Amino acid sequence: MSTMVATNKKGLGATLWDYLTTVDHKKIAIMYLIAGGFFFIIGGLEALAIRWQLVQPMNDFVSSGFYNELITMHGTTMIFLAAMPLIFAFMNAVVPLQIGARDVAFPFLNSLGFWLFLFGGIMLNVGWFTGGAADAGWTAYAPLSTTSIGEGVDYYVLGLQISGAGTLIGGINFLVTIVNMRAPGMTYMRMPLFTWTAFVASALILFAFPALTVGLFLMMFDRLFGAGFFDPAMGGNSVIWQHLFWIFGHPEVYILALPGFGIFSEIISTFSKKRLFGYTAMVFATVLIGFLGFMVWAHHMFTVGMGPAANSIFAVATMAIAVPTGIKIFNWLFTLWGGSIQINTPMLWALGFIPTFTLGGMTGVMVAAASADFQYHDTYFVVAHFHYVIVGGVVFALFAGTHYWWPKMFGTVLDDKLGKLTFWLFFIGFHLTFFIQHFLGLMGMPRRYWVYMENQGLDLGNMISTIGAFLMGLGTIVLLINIIKTSVKNEKVSGDPWDARTLEWAIPSPPPFYNFKQLPLVRGLDPLWVEKTEGRKGMTPAEPLTDIHMPNNSFLPFVMSLGLFIAGFGFIYQKHDLSWLIVLFIGMGITLGCMLVRSVKDDLGYHVHKEDLKKEAEE
Amino acid sequence: MSEQDILNPKHMPHDPEKATLEGKNKFMGFWFFLGGETVLFASLFGTYLALNDSTNGGSSSEELFGLELVFIMTMLLLTSSLTSVYAMYHMKNHAFKKMQIWLGITVALGLGFLGCEIYEFYHYIHGEHFTMRSSAFGSAFYTLVGFHGGHVVFGLLWIIALMIRNARRGLNLYNAPKFYLASLYWHFIDVVWVFIFTVVYLMGVL
C-alpha cells in the first residue's frame, strides 16, 4: 500500500512499531480500515455459508448448532467489527481534516479505542477455536443466551464489552474534537455534513453504549457468577435484557446510518458540483433522527406482550422518523437537480443508495405499524428490511467512502472501471438476495431457520437469494483486486483529485502528519470551494507559521487492551476452575498498571519547529 | 505554550484547569464521559426497580435494610463532596498545600464510607445469607450498589495517586486539570449515591 511505500525506508520492524504505538488519526484510520475490512470479509464468508445452507429445502451443508453460530457471528461481526470500525476509519481519516484540526482531541485515547476494538473483536472470534462460537443470535436474548452451553456466549459478552469500551472512548473523542478543535471560522453551521453526522453519531454512541455495557454486565454476572437477572427461577426477568439491548440497539442503527448519510452528502454535492440543497434542513434532520432514535427502541418488541398502548405509542414514534429521513432523500435529489452530475464509482454508489435506501425506509414504515408487524416480526421480511437499511445505507456508504477518500488516505485513485464493476455486481447481487426475502417472510419463513421444509413454496425464493449473495461476494473480490492493482501501480495524485469542496482536499494526499502547516481560515460552507470560486488555489492561513505541537506515540494503549484481553479469559474460565482467577488478576493488573503509568508519567508531546517546516517546504 | 510554561508557569491563571487546550479538552471530554456514566447508572437503576420485588422467597429490602448505617454513609459521602469543593477552591487560589490537605480529608471520608459499605455487605452475606445468588433482587442490589462502590474505590485510588505524584512539585497547568477531573468524578459519585440512598434504601424501607 502507498503508505507502506512512504514508510518503507524505515524497515518493516520500525513500521510495525510505528503502527503499534501511533496516535496519528490518519494511521489509526488506516488500521481501522484494514481491521474492519478483514472482519467484513469474515462476516461475508459466514453469510455465504448461511446462504449455501439455505440454497435448497432441508439442506445439510452445516449442522444446526454450527448454523446458529454462523448467524450469530455474522450479525455480531458485521455490526460491531465491520460496520462500526469502518465508520470509525472514515471518521478518523476525515473529520479532523474537515474541521481544520491537526489531530483529534485525545490522540492517546484514539489509539486506545482502536486497540480495544481489535482485541474485543479477536476475543469474540476466539470462541470458534474453543468448542463453538456464540450461538444465541446477535441479539443474544435471554434465557437462550444465559443457558447456552459452552463458552461461546461468554466470548460474545467479554468481546463486546471490550470493543464497546473502545467505541465509547472513540465517541467521546470525536465529540470533544468537533466542539473544541475547529479551525478559525469553522462555525457549527459551516461544518461539512459528514462531520455533522459524525458528531451526532458520537453523541448517540455516548448515550446508547452504556445501556449495552450494563446489559452485558448483567449477562456476564448471570452466566459467570450465578446472578439471576434473567433467570425466571430466581425471580429474574428476561425482558430486561431485551429493553437494555434495544435501548442500545436502535440508536446503533443510526450510529451506523447517519455517518453513511454524511458520506453520501459529501459525494453527491461534490459530483453534482453543487452545494448541498437545504443544508440547514439536513443538519436539523440529522439531529432529529438522532433524537428520535432513542424514543423507539420498543418497536423491536411489538410481540413481547407490552400491550396495545405501548405498541401504539412506539409505532407512531417510529413512523415519525420517516419524516426527517424523507427530508434527507428529497434534499439529495434536489442537490442533484440542476447539477452537473459526473458519474464515477463513488457517485454510482450514491446513486444506487437512493432507491435502495428508499425501499428500506418504506419497509421501515411498514414494520413500524404494530398490528402489521405481528406478521413481519422475526421473519425474512424483517431480515430483508434491515439489510436494505444497513447494506443499502451503510455498506454502500462504506464502499462509496472507500473510493472517494482513498486518494486522501493513500495518495492513489482506485481504478474506476473495476470500481464500477464492483458496484454493479454488488448492487445487482444485493437486490437479488434481499428483495425476494420480503416475500419469503410473508409466505411464512421465520428468520434464523436452519432448514425450511419441502413443498412450502419457499424453494425458488431461497435459491434466488443465494445466487444474489454470491454475486455480492464476487463484487467484494473485485474491490480487493482493485486495491491490489492500484497499490502496485502506485500512481500518485494531487491533493484535490475530485475538484472537491471541503477542507480535507486543501492539503496534500496523503496529508503530512501535522495535517495543516498553518491552520486555515474558514470563510463559509464548503470552504475550499469558496476559495476556488474566488480564484485562489488553496486556503488562506489563519495564523503565521509557528511551531506545531504534536502528541507523543505510546505503546500503552496496546498493552492496556492486551491486559483486558487476557483478563477476559480469566473471567470466562474461572467458572470451571477458580485458579483462572489468577489470569483475571494478571490481566486487570496490566490494564490498571498502564492506567497508573499514564496518570503519573508526564506526557507533554513535542514540537515541530517552524525552521524544519520551512526547510521541508523548500525541498 | 512550551513545556516549561505548562510545568512551571510564571503566572498561574485563575482557572488553571482550563488554561491549556488539553485542559479544555479534558474538561469537556470528562463531562461527556459523565453523561455516559449517567446512562450507565440509569440502566442499573431501571434494572433494580424492575427486580426489587423479585426476592424469590428470600430476604426482602424491608427485612434487610436499616437506615442508621446508611445515614452515616450518606453523611460521610456528602461531607467528602464538600471537602473536595474546598480543595478545588484552594486549587483556583493556587494554594497547593491546602488543596492537598482537603483532598486528604476527602480521601479519609471516602475510606470511611467504603468501610461502612464493606461492613454492610459482610453483614448481609454472612449475617443474613443474602448474596448475589439469592434472588434476582440480590443480583440487582449488589450490582447497583457494588458498581457505585467500585466507582468509590477507583475515585479514591485516583485521588491518592494524584496526591502522591504531585506532592513534591506542586500545582501546574499540566496537573491542574487532573485534580479538577478527579474532584468532578467524586461529585458524580456523590450524586449517584443520593439516588441510591433514595431509591434503594429509603424506598426499600418505606
Place this chain on the structure above:
Amino acid sequence: MKDWMGKIRTLSLFSFLVIILSACGKDNLTALVPKGYGAEQSFNVIIISILVMIVVFVVVMAIYLYVILKFRQRKGQEDHIPKQTEGNKTLEMVWTVIPILLLIIIAVPTIVSTYDLADESEKENSINVNVTGLQFWWNFEYANEEIQTSQELYIPVDERIYLNMMSSDVIHSFWVPSISGKMDVSPENENTMYIEAFEEGVYWGKCTEFCGDSHSLMDFKIVVVSQEEYDQWVNGMENTDPEYTAEAATAQEGQELFENSCISCHAIDASANNPVVGPNLADFGNRTKVGGVRDFSKEEIVSWIVDPAEIKPGNGMLDAPYLEENSIGQEEAEKIADFLMELKATDEPVDSVQQFKDEANDN
C-alpha cells in the same frame, strides 16, 4: 371504518395478487392469503401501508430518474459550474408536511387494529387454551375442558379462542401466519392472544423466536373443524383412558415396551392432570405429522424413536434413558409405533386432517 377498508382491500387485493400472481406462497401457511381474523387485520394494514409507500416510491423514483437523465454532465461541459442553490422553503415545507399526512393515513388504522387485536373483553365466555412452549414442541391445555394435547391444536371454525401462553424454558413465539400474527411465549409473563379461523382446514404454525438447535423444526398445526366435530373430538379426548390396552398383538408388545421406557414422560390419556414433560400422546393416531415435521407414517415414527437427534437436533428426548442403554432397536420401535398409532380420541380423523393427509399422500 370497516366499509372503506373493505373496499380498499378488495381493490388492492386484486392488484396485489396480479403483481405477485401465484407467488403468494403455500395455502394455509402464507400470511398473504389470510384466513383468520388476526391475519386479516394485519393484512389490511399491510395493504394500506404498501399502497401509501408505493405512492412515495413512485414520486421519489420519478424525480430520481428525471434528474439523472436530465442533469448528467455532457461532453464538453466539464467546466460548467451549476448555480449553487441553498434551498427552497416552500419545497421543504411540502416534503415535510405531505409525509406527515401520509403517515397519519397509516397510523390510524394501525392503532385501531392494534387495540382490536389486544381485546380481551370476550375472554371469559370463550374457549381458553393454556399454551406451553418447550424446546421444541407445544403443549395445549384446554382450561375448561380439562384436557390437553400437544402439537396439534383443535379449534372450532368462526369461534374466538383465547390462548394464554407461557414457556417453560426459553422464549418462543407462536405464529400461524394464515390465521393470526405472532405473540411471544415467555418464561415469566403469561401473554394472551386470540385467534379466530374463517375456514376449516389444517394450518401451519411456526415458532418465530430463536430458541435453539431445532428452532426451525418447532412446527405445530392448528386444526380448524366444525363445531360438531369439535364437540366430538373434545368428548373423545375426555374419554381417553390411561388404562388403555392395545388390541393388535404387536401393539401389545409395543405397549409393554412403552410402559418400560416412555410412559414416565409421555401420557396416553388427555387428562390435564398429567404433568407436561414430553408431548401428550392421547390422540397420537390422528396426528398429521410425526415430530411436527415428518409425514405421518409408521416408518417415520420408527426412525424418530430410534434416532430422535437425526430429526430434531437438541430435543428433550435425547435425555431418555433408553437411548443411552440402547434398549430399543428397529424391531422394538416398530412395535411401539403400532401401539402409538392405535391411540386415538376419535376413531376417524376429523375431515380437515383426513384431507390434509390425502393431499400429503398426493405429493
